[in-house]
Structure formats: C-alpha cells, structure tokens
Amino acid sequence: MNELELKAHFASITHPADITEYLEDVPIAEWPKLLNLIEDREKRAKVVAEIDESRWKDLLSEFSPAEVAELIEEMESDDAADVIAKIPLPLRYEVLYRLPKEQRHQVLELLGYPEDSAGGIMQVELVRVPQNALVSDAIQRVRELVEDDVQVLAVWVVDKEDRLVGSIELADLLIHKSTRPIRDLMTKDVVCVKPLVDQREVGELFKKYDLLTLPVVDDENHLIGRISVDDVVDVLSEEAEEDTLRMAGTSPEELAYPTQVFSIARVRLPWLGVALFCSLISASLLTFFEPLLEQMAVIYAFLPVIMAMGGNVGIQSSTILIRSLASRKTDLREIPQVLFKEIRVGLIMGLFYGLCAGSVATFILSKQNYALGGMVFISMIFAMITAAALGVLAPTLLQKLGVDPAIATGPFVTTLNDITGILVYVSTARFFMTALV
C-alpha cells in the first residue's frame, strides 16, 4: 500500500487496538512514519497507549522527545502516566518538560503513587458536579468530557469542600427530567477506595460490587480520581499471571524477552540457585548416611518415589492455600484448622499410596522383601503428612513476613520437601535395619 492508501486504511479502522495489531507485524523503524498517517490525533494516542511494554525501549529511539510529548499530549491521564513511567530517566524529564503545564502536574501526581496501587491505576479526568446541580448541568459536564474523547461511566457528586457525597449512573441521567435536582437522584452510599490500596484489593471490590467505575478519595474524602473497569480487567489478568509465574520460579519480566536467551536465563537463575543450594544439602545428607545405605542399595531405588510424592502433595496443599489467601476465602486465623485438615488429607493419601507403593516394592520390584515394603509404606505416610503440613506452614510464614506467599511453591519449598523426604526415608530405613538386622 502507498501512503495515501495506508492513510485511508487507518482511517477506516474503528478500533485503535486493531491498528496497534497491524503495526506489530511491521519493523519498529517504520512506526513513526506509519503513526503520522493516522490523522485523528486522539486515535493515534490510543494506538500508542496500546503498544506492548516490551516494544517501548526500541520505539523511543525512533522518536525525538518533542515527538513523544506530542503523542502523550492527546492521552488520558492514566495512559500518559503509564507511558511516561516506561521512559528511562534522563529522557523522561525531557518529555515531561515539553508537556502542557496542567498535564505535567497530573502526570507527576499519578507517578507519585505506587504502580500497583489504586492511585497508580486511576485517572483524573471525571465528571464532578455540586450537590445543588440539576440533571441538565450534569449532562453539560458529560458533554465536555465526551467531546474530549474521555469515556464517562458515572457522574460524581461533591459538596462545597469537594468531598464525595454521591454518584449517579448515566442511565439515570438519561431517564429523568433535565430539571430534576441531582441530589434527589444520587446514590449516597458510594463504594470508594483510598489511593494507596493495593490493586488486587481494588479488583476484589470491582468483583464483589459488580462495579463499572470506582472513585478514589483521600483521607478527608476529597475526590481525587477514578478507576475504570477496563483497567481492572488488565490488572486481574496481570496479577493472576504474575502469581502463576512466581509459583513456577520465574517472573512476568521473562515474557518481555521473547528471544534473548541470556536475559531469560538471568530471570530464572536466582530461583534455581536457591534450589541448588537446598538440593546440595540433600546430597550432603545422603553422603552422611552412605555407610548405612551401602549395605542395602535397593533402598535407594525408592527414595525418588518418596521424594516425588511428598513434593506433589506439598505443591497441592500450598497452591490451594495460596489461592484461598489471595481470594480472601481463608484468613490467617483459620490456619490451625487448615493445617489439621491438610494433615488428615495427607494421612489418607499416605495410607492409600503407601499401601500401593509398598506392595509394588515387596511383590514386583523385589523378591518378597517385606522389610523393604514396610519401609516404603511407613515413610510414604510420614513424608505425605510432613509435606502437607509444610505446604500450609511455608506460605503462612511467608505471608506473615510480608513476602508474597506464591513463591512458596517455588524451588525453595519444593526442595525443603525433598530434604524432609530424605530424612524421613533414611530414618525409617535406619530404624528397620537396626530392628531387623
């Protein structure tokens, strides 16, 4: 397509996300030229706001600070702050300095909140009317924002000191006479949030109350911003992704490096380092027991079975607990019951699989060696009970220490489970050998 055709093509695309998708298949060096072919400036700003974080580093080198500032100028405050936050530091000031004064202040205010807090995901554009306003006044304010291409989902009512006192949905403005006072129509009991509240909790509020938008207020209840549901949709998926990746001993950063193997290795290495350290402790334990075990090498054959089964039980308990804690189905005071429950589950599973594994050890993998079978049976029960207990205690301890409990299923606890598995098995073996030999 030549420039004229491309211009017409971009103009024909209604949704900015579709243009961003088109750009992603084109080399980044061509983006500045292509972005200039989008004539609607607000649409261009939305296309830019949709660009994936991993592309920003390369993209910035194609633009001058003045061009970046021009793109940001058309953005809503939350998108503007997000984009500015992605710009590395010396350049960031150059861009900020070129923004209109009011927008610069807005962006600096938003950047002042932690990235993953209510303040970090809110935007400052919103419709605010005094209590004595009429429906027609509110509609006039909605019109001003809609004409600036800002999405309006509700109207907020404030008192003379700018404190939030109520809210009205657009549908209510639509169906009532324009001369009705706002005060008569507003909902007084508005769900709102403080700016430093974690974005996870913000997501839970949206889920619980089926919200479309949530006002952010300071300690004196002054209205300072609002969060839209589309930002929360992004937050919920991000958080879930982060949990999953952290549980596997890596991090979402890795998704930003789709091709650089050294960067990927760097993200994963620390977790594996912890795992290696712990597993070397297992190894030294085994060298310590070497003389004992040399007498009966077949014992070794079942060690991986005990370790693997303990590891699996531990991961199951931890995952369930971590999810319950994250979704607030369980709180820390209920841990004693959870622990007791998991221990009983571990006992049931240990009895069942201990019997299975013990029988296989006795009748299939040895010549009716009942001592071996008994050893496998007993140590499976103990290994599963301790693994289930550790699966509860490790995330609890991490939560109490203020660390994300999701890392409890990572290498650290898995390997802790290995160590207890080895200790349980070797102690049982020792007991059987001294009792029987």
Next chain:
Amino acid sequence: MNELELKAHFASITHPADITEYLEDVPIAEWPKLLNLIEDREKRAKVVAEIDESRWKDLLSEFSPAEVAELIEEMESDDAADVIAKIPLPLRYEVLYRLPKEQRHQVLELLGYPEDSAGGIMQVELVRVPQNALVSDAIQRVRELVEDDVQVLAVWVVDKEDRLVGSIELADLLIHKSTRPIRDLMTKDVVCVKPLVDQREVGELFKKYDLLTLPVVDDENHLIGRISVDDVVDVLSEEAEEDTLRMAGTSPEELAYPTQVFSIARVRLPWLGVALFCSLISASLLTFFEPLLEQMAVIYAFLPVIMAMGGNVGIQSSTILIRSLASRKTDLREIPQVLFKEIRVGLIMGLFYGLCAGSVATFILSKQNYALGGMVFISMIFAMITAAALGVLAPTLLQKLGVDPAIATGPFVTTLNDITGILVYVSTARFFMTALV
C-alpha cells in the same frame, strides 16, 4: 437484632453483596427467614445470585421448589440460568416448571450453551432499536429496562431482520438532541461474538478493545444476547484460578469442599496416582542399575540434585509456554523457535549450575573426586537441556491432543522429568565408570 431491626438493617444496606456477606456468617438454616426480611424483591434476588456455589447444595434443602422459583423469577436471565444450573436434576424440573413461560424459555435457551462459552455467560435482556428510531425512542427503551432494574450499558441497532448493524453508548444518547435519528449517531463497526466462542476468548476481546459490553450474534448476525464486563471480570479470575490449580494437580472443585477431607483426598488422588505410577518406573530403573551403582554408592547422593534441578527447569519452561499459549502471545507454529530457545536457555543454566554442583561434589562433599564432579557437571547439562525441551514438548503435545496444557506441569510431566534425569545421570555414571575403571 429482632426481626423488625433486621428488616430495617437490610433495607439500609445499599449493595446486595454486603447482605450476602452478612448471611455467610449465619447458619444456612436461618437463611430462608432472613431472606424474607429483605423487602425489595429485586435486591433479594441479587443477594441470592451472589451466594457462593459451594453453599447451594445445603441451601436448596431449606427451600421448597416454589420458593426457589419465586427467588429466581426476579433475577436477570444470566443469573437465573446460573442458579438453575446449580440445582440437581429432578428438582431442577420442578423449579423450571414453576417459572413464568417466557423466563422458562429464556433459561432453557441459555442452558443450551456450554457453561464456559459466550452463550453460557450472556444475558438476553438488552436495549434493541430499529435503524429508523430517534434518540428519544432509544431513551424510552432504556427507561423500560432500567425500571426493571436491568443494567444498561449500550443500545444495539438492528435492521428489519433483527441483524445487528450498529451500537450507541449511553453517553452519546445523553449529549445529542432527542430528535436525532439513531442511524446518524451509531458506530457501525461493532465488535461482536458468536455464542459458542470460549469464554477465555471473550475475555481477550474485552481486554483488547476495552469493552463494557459485547453483543452475541448467531451465524446470520441476528442479535441474541449481550455479555457485560462484570461477568467477564468473574470469568477472568475463575480461569486464572483454574489454571493455577490444575497446574498443581488439583482442581477448583476442591475449594467447594472446605472441610471434608475425604472429598479433598478424592480430588487429589488421581493426580498422585499418575505420579506414583511414573515414579515407580523410576524406582524399577534404579533397581535395574543396582549392581552397577553398588560399586560407588556416593553416586546416589547426587541423583536427587540432578532430579530436582531438572524438575525445576521443566516447570519454568512449561509455565512460561502455557501462559504464552493461554494469552495467545505464542501459537503452535512458533513452537520450533520456542523449543530451540528453551534448549539454549537450558544449556546456559546447565553449564552454570553444573559447574557449581560439580565443584561442590569434587571439593566439598568428596575428597577431590574429579570423576564424581565431572559426572555431576555433564549430567546436569544434559538433564537441564532435556527438561527444558520436555517442558516445551509436553504442553504442545497436550494442546494438539485437545487437552488443557496446564496439566503439563502436574505430576505426569514432573515425573517424566525424573525418569529422564535418572536415565541421564545413570548413563553418564556408567560411561564414566567404564571409561575410568
């Protein structure tokens, strides 16, 4: 509180979710009485719709079918269908038969779609206007639904054959003259979805286009329902939770049994059974190599190290790939590149940690046994490379077979990794021993 006070208390609570939360701390036997104290019938229906799935079984035994039907009557179609779907079968018909004819037909239509499809989460109440309608006609239709307590997020425009041709946001109705024809204001390029599309894809559409509501159309583009963003918020968290739990070898069902240890054990046992079977294969491999390894029992001490490290690398690769597949950042055609990338990452990590572990084996845990160190070094490299490769191949194979790839990080693949770890380590040991002895 006595009944009168409770009635006033419930009337004073604005958000139904807060009443549901109150109920959750009260024995279920008292719920019918308490629910009757909520005078606003639509509020009562919303309270009931918020009740957690795990409570339904107990709750149903407290109500007669006629009472259940009465509660459902006030619900929106999607909530009604969800609640009906939770009622066990003979009773379900008794309730359905008591619903008004029109609602019964709506519910039956919705129940005809898979639970996790666009049709399964849509609702049929929506504002639909013909192309030649005026803004005032649309407002009239919005009013009718709002008065029925249905949330309206957009107006859909259809042609004479009821085919979707456009949409209008409420804000646009609000700021334009009531005599303007709808045709001039509507967006023609509407994002829509077919009823059998998976809810995960529906979630991705909401994320990509920042939607508030999405129309569902059949193959001839007839408008049959709409999905609201608050349902998608629930879907996104559910799906993420399901993935996480499945990756750990359990299932969301378990969260429904907070106290019954036998039910929990039953959910987890099958996964562990697969793990046991696989780990017994490891054990039989080791008994097969027993005579060889008896000559040098210290070799055994490092087997858990190799197995644990391989397991961790495998889980990291699988998790990253599963997340990329789920969020459509990667598709199956790119697997060869992903495989090649993971193998290189595995090589880097294997070299690094092989060197660490080999040095510890040689200088700390043995008396300068260089053969042992070399064996650990070589087998760590091979184990990590094969684990990284398996971490890619296992989810890919499962995806191709139409099975959820998330189970790839469960016991099955972990134990497959154990087996390859053992084979790699024992073969290396054998090579070293025949070469050196």
